[in-house]
Amino acid sequence: MSEPQQKTEFDTLRIYGMSFDFPFGHKLEFDPRLTREGGSVAVKSPAKSVVFVTWGDLRKIVKRLPTPAEHSKYSMERAAKTARGTLKQTEQGDVEINGHSAAYSRAEIEMPRGVLGPHRPNQEIESVHIHCDRTSRYFVIYTSSDWGGSGAPGQENVFRVVTENFKCH
Numbered sequence: 001m002s003e004p005q006q007k008t009e010f011d012t013l014r015i016y017g018m019s020f021d022f023p024f025g026h027k028l029e030f031d032p033r034l035t036r037e038g039g040s041v042a043v044k045s046p047a048k049s050v051v052f053v054t055w056g057d058l059r060k061i062v063k064r065l066p067t068p069a070e071h072s073k074y075s076m077e078r079a080a081k082t083a084r085g086t087l088k089q090t091e092q093g094d095v096e097i098n099g100h101s102a103a104y105s106r107a108e109i110e111m112p113r114g115v116l117g118p119h120r121p122n123q124e125i126e127s128v129h130i131h132c133d134r135t136s137r138y139f140v141i142y143t144s145s146d147w148g149g150s151g152a153p154g155q156e157n158v159f160r161v162v163t164e165n166f167k168c169h
């Protein structure tokens, strides 16, 4: 027996020269201080998973992290440090987003096993880093299993939807 094919409807956010699709009816939360130069938007599904889209000044970032791959590696290491965990099983690859060569990565952060208290499950992070020279901005799209991951069974994979039609310029 095959499941009836359900057509997914999308909404599109268009702001400051960037745009992306997200599943119809998902909630958006905007950083109140967002500007064309920098900010973030959270896309929240009814299943509570969250995908963040953040952007900022590319000229500042490329001084230390000249490529999206280096930028991505740095972000993953920082996420592990923030979570007080250890980065393991990093998977990296190049993807094309809006004509740019962008860095995709998926990483697992192993949480320390405490003497007392419950063991925290490992955290899985998925991200795409884009360096847009056309608008002098970098863009990072990311999600974490701590917020429900990229898609619970039966749920739309929000990370994929946002990434697929992402336009940074």
Ligand SMILES: [Zn+2]
Binding pocket: 098, 100, 131, 132, 133, 134, 135, 167, 168, 169
């Ligand atoms: Zn661009």
